[in-house]
Amino acid sequence: MTRIKRLHWGDWLILAGIAGVCVFLVLRVQGTLEYKWRWGDIPRYILAYDASTHAWFANMLLQGLLMTLRISIFASVLALILGIVLGLGRTARSLAVRLLARTYLELLRNVPPVVIIFIFYFFLSAPLIDALRIDFWARAIARSDHAAVWTFFFGDMRRFSQLVSGTIVLALFESAFVGEIVRAGIESVGRGQREAANSIGMTHFQSMRFIILPQAMRKIMPPMANQFIMLIKDSSIVSLISVQELTFKTLELVSSTRMIFEGWLTAAAFYFVISFSFSRYFARKERKFRLSP
């Protein structure tokens, strides 16, 4: 099948139709709902100027975006670690370990994400944060001299425990999927490799570490990149446990300013730009990766 690379009159017709529907929707919003578009107000909810300190600062939307990015990055790292453990568990020799890993996976697959998030939050992350007194020392750091360094990496230290919650909950949630990717990668390495590793006297751990996992990585990378993008989008779900990321901040903005359409469209644009850029970046990497030996 050859694909046509130029637009024909038929294509123009389809595009014109879609544009028409969009215009109709906008007019309808304006007309029947008597909605006043205030796009001009949106930029100052991203970056605002503080006249008293003469400095620009990140306002709600940008704060939310930064929190989303931080949570996504930290949760990815944690999910990767948990996922590797889980993937090894799924391919372990011991039946008990395999059953445990399988149970975890099936629970996550068969319970709605929203419910899982609440369960993780109330049963795991909240007690953990209490027990470790994370709130207490985060506030101490916020008052200390080197608060700036911490703020750079973790955002406002007074909300550090939220970042921790969000990270843990999201990582636990995603780890199941990462675990499946790791398992598939491990299983894609042929039986002969395992036997060759065994026959030179490697332990199970050594053959995983030096022979199986390095080869599995090749298979793991592309779906893992994909999962990272999924994670960025899934991160909006932690708004439910009051983590102040992009979705939460947008909700706040919308309810205080009534800029329903502008607020949500801006949030959508933010998510799209991040996800799409990562996806293009990974696609390019992958092509290069596949060409190398």
Add this chain to the structure above:
Amino acid sequence: MTHSPGKPVIRARSLNKYYGDFHALKDVSLDVGEGERLVICGPSGSGKSTLIRCFNALEFHQSGTLSVGGIEVHEDSREIIRLRQEVGMVFQQFNLFPHLTVLENLTIGPTKVLKVPQAEAEAAARLYLGRVHIPDQADKYPHQLSGGQQQRVAIARSLCMKSRVILFDEPTSALDPEMINEVLDVMVELADTGMTMVVVTHEMGFARKVADRVVFMAEGEILEIDTPESFFRNPKTARGRDFLDKILQH
């Protein structure tokens, strides 16, 4: 070239092995002496691979006793790792590690398993690469080598582990015909060094040249154990005659 074998390195007594209901090894008893060269042949599916895979604990027998290098082989043994260090294996499909260079393929066992220092392991690896006649390929990856070269790297990998016994499972069956001899030559040279070798093969020229004894298996049983001259000239069983007729037709 008969040669009187020393004390047994491998000692199998009435081994039985099942895959589910399938009886893959039937009452197999066999001794392999120190320095002995044993060739195992027999029709496909007769249990040759199964038997030698039991010797380095890639498979486990269900009844009978097996001791290799003084270690009793059974599934719960804590000494399996030590056993495998003593017994090398060369596979039909080479099974080199594709993500490692030839040199790394040879040093990873010694450095990670035997804890030999890197420099020493590399020197040994280069020595053995010379021994298998590919001294110049150390930095290539396995997929850049021909099948014959890959199999010789696999042999060098076993040598680097200083194995007492090397098992070969049809080492030339996956090779193009023109590469078979370069691998067999290396194996003959290895035999001349006094290495204990158990070789599953249908290369009768090789068997005649180096084997002390030939084992003929069919349907999970050992039917004959004899010197190569005697077995090839005058097999004692009808199945043995049948088998030789078939492979000598080619």
